[in-house]
Amino acid sequence: MSLRMALLGLLSASGPSSxxxxxxxxxTTLNHxxxxxxxxxxxxxxxxxxxxxxxxxxxxxxxxxxxxxxxRGREExxxxxxxxxxxxxxxxxxxxRAFLLxxxxxxxxxxxxxxxxxxxxxxxxxxxxxxxxxxxxxREPFGDFAMEFGxxxxxxxxxxxxxxxxxxxxxSAQRVTRSAKNKNRSSSG
Amino acid sequence: MSLRMALLGLLSASGPSSxxxxxxxxxTTLNHxxxxxxxxxxxxxxxxxxxxxxxxxxxxxxxxxxxxxxxRGREExxxxxxxxxxxxxxxxxxxxRAFLLxxxxxxxxxxxxxxxxxxxxxxxxxxxxxxxxxxxxxREPFGDFAMEFGxxxxxxxxxxxxxxxxxxxxxSAQRVTRSAKNKNRSSSG
DNA sequence: GGATACATGTAATGAGTTACATGATTCC
DNA sequence: GGAATCATGTAACTCATTACATGTATCC
Numbered sequence: 001m002s003l004r005m006a007l008l009g010l011l012s013a014s015g016p017s018s019x020x021x022x023x024x025x026x027x028t029t030l031n032h033x034x035x036x037x038x039x040x041x042x043x044x045x046x047x048x049x050x051x052x053x054x055x056x057x058x059x060x061x062x063x064x065x066x067x068x069x070x071x072r073g074r075e076e077x078x079x080x081x082x083x084x085x086x087x088x089x090x091x092x093x094x095x096x097r098a099f100l101l102x103x104x105x106x107x108x109x110x111x112x113x114x115x116x117x118x119x120x121x122x123x124x125x126x127x128x129x130x131x132x133x134x135x136x137x138x139r140e141p142f143g144d145f146a147m148e149f150g151x152x153x154x155x156x157x158x159x160x161x162x163x164x165x166x167x168x169x170x171x172s173a174q175r176v177t178r179s180a181k182n183k184n185r186s187s188s189g
Numbered sequence: 190m191s192l193r194m195a196l197l198g199l200l201s202a203s204g205p206s207s208x209x210x211x212x213x214x215x216x217t218t219l220n221h222x223x224x225x226x227x228x229x230x231x232x233x234x235x236x237x238x239x240x241x242x243x244x245x246x247x248x249x250x251x252x253x254x255x256x257x258x259x260x261r262g263r264e265e266x267x268x269x270x271x272x273x274x275x276x277x278x279x280x281x282x283x284x285x286r287a288f289l290l291x292x293x294x295x296x297x298x299x300x301x302x303x304x305x306x307x308x309x310x311x312x313x314x315x316x317x318x319x320x321x322x323x324x325x326x327x328r329e330p331f332g333d334f335a336m337e338f339g340x341x342x343x344x345x346x347x348x349x350x351x352x353x354x355x356x357x358x359x360x361s362a363q364r365v366t367r368s369a370k371n372k373n374r375s376s377s378g
Numbered sequence: 379g380g381a382t383a384c385a386t387g388t389a390a391t392g393a394g395t396t397a398c399a400t401g402a403t404t405c406c
Numbered sequence: 407g408g409a410a411t412c413a414t415g416t417a418a419c420t421c422a423t424t425a426c427a428t429g430t431a432t433c434c
Contacts, residue, residue, distance in 0.1 A: 002280070002285055003421085003422090005289065006285055006288070006289075009285075009288060013291075018384095018385075018386095019385080019386070020384065020385050020386075031278075032279055033279060033284040033285055033287075034284065034285045034288075035278035035279055035280055036422080038385090038387085039388080039422090039423075039425090040422065040423085042387060042388095043387080043388085046387095060385095061385090061430075061431070062384055062386085062429080062430045062431060063384095063385055063429080063430075064384080064385060064386085065385090065386085077292060081289050081290075081292060081293050081297075081301070082301065086282045086283065088282075089220075090222060091223050091224055092222065092223065093191055093275045093276055094275065095221070095222040095335055095339060095342070096191055096194065096195055096222055096223050096335075097270065097275060098222075098334040098337075099195070099198060099219075099223075099332075099334070099335035100266070101270075101334045102202075102334070103198060103202070103266060103270060104270050104271055108270075108271050112270070112271065119277070123277075143288075145287040145288070145290045145291070145353050145356075146284055146285075146287040146288035146290075148349060148352065149349050149353075150279075152345045152346075152348065153281075153284070153342065153345055153346070153349075155345070156342055156344070156345035157338075157341075160337060160338050164337070164338075167334075191393095192393080192394090207412095208413080208414070208415095209414075225394080226394090226395080226396095227413090227414075227415085228394090228395075228396080228397090228415080228416080229393080229394065229395085231413095231414060231415060231416095232415080232416085235415095249413095250402075250412085250413090251402045251403060251412055251414085252401080252413055253414085280422090
């Protein structure tokens with residue numbers, strides 16, 4: 001249902017749009033929220049039209065269909081937001097990698113956390129950028145809460161990665177120190 | 190591949206286990222990392238055995254099969270961790286709800302953020318608990334990085350929810366103040 | 379006339395969920 | 407003997423990804 005609700009939310013907030021328009025929004029803003037692509041979006045819009053959650057409000061050039069949210073669609077959306085218990089089952093590749101981090105050589109683990117920090121910093125910056133552009137009048141009314149959510153999540157992962165790298169490096173340092181001591185002991189014994 | 194790598198990681202770190210054992214670990218610790226259940230785990234172990242990433246090291250009572258990671262499995266696991274670029278496509282119901290928050294009445298939005306904060310606090314506490322028990326000797330060697338990751342992520346969402354609730358409440362307050370002023374104006378005019 | 383962007387679709391495959399199904403052992 | 411737990415499996419369905427497929431309008 002999430003893809004469906006994301007589509008209804010966009011149609012509600014930004015007004016009537018084509019599948020093509022919606023796909024572009026999914027590729028930019030919504031990419032930080034709920035990823036999807038046209039091969040999922042077009043058939044879903046079709047099913048939603050069948051069920052009268054949206055209507056084809058206009059047919060334009062190049063086969064363009066403009067969809068609008070219906071009253072039924074709006075009701076469904078609101079009902080879902082307040083009534084449906086969110087699915088909290090976690091499936092996070094980042095968390096899994098964290099889980100598996102000690103399976104590889106310490107130097108490789110350090111490199112992974114370094115990269116993870118870098119990428120999450122970039123993603124956070126990307127979102128801050130989108131937010132800055134929105135604030136300049138171009139503002140969609142409902143973006144703020146989601147952007148803040150995304151920024152905080154990316155920042156948290158970045159901070160985790162920095163913490164993990166430091167921990168890995170201090171462990172390596174201890175190992176080096178220990179092996180240096182062993183060397184001294186064996187050469188002096 | 191993620192389910193497969195989670196299974197290889199568990200077999201590598203905790204030693205030979207049955208599908209049943211692995212399923213229990215998925216239901217507890219790994220639930221905060223990569224959710225899965227027996228109906229996915231059993232067939233996957235079968236496919237992994239076919240491909241010699243694991244071997245059936247023992248057959249016990251009640252049809253119990255104990256799987257062990259093979260050298261090939263270990264290589265595959267390490268290769269995946271360091272070489273395979275993680276899929277960063279986001280699909281987060283929490284972020285989506287944040288996105289849709291302004292579609293419902295302010296009071297409902299406040300209630301949603303209140304609940305979100307509460308639940309994430311509980312999830313964070315749950316993980317801290319698991320970590321505390323691990324520290325008491327029972328320690329699996331590789332849990333720390335993933336637990337820290339999960340705790341930070343839950344805490345970030347909790348903090349977002351608190352921030353969002355405050356923002357929603359101050360907006361409501363402003364609306365109330367404004368409507369009170371309008372009332373005064375109309376009654377005095 | 380050719381490149382680019384607009385615009386929509388479908389088919390095959392893979393991953394994940396829910397429900398169904400069965401049987402063995404242990405504890406009381 | 408009955409309940410609980412151990413233990414493994416499969417089938418139907420939904421959701422998501424990748425690749426294939428086609429055609430139009432605009433800009434240069």
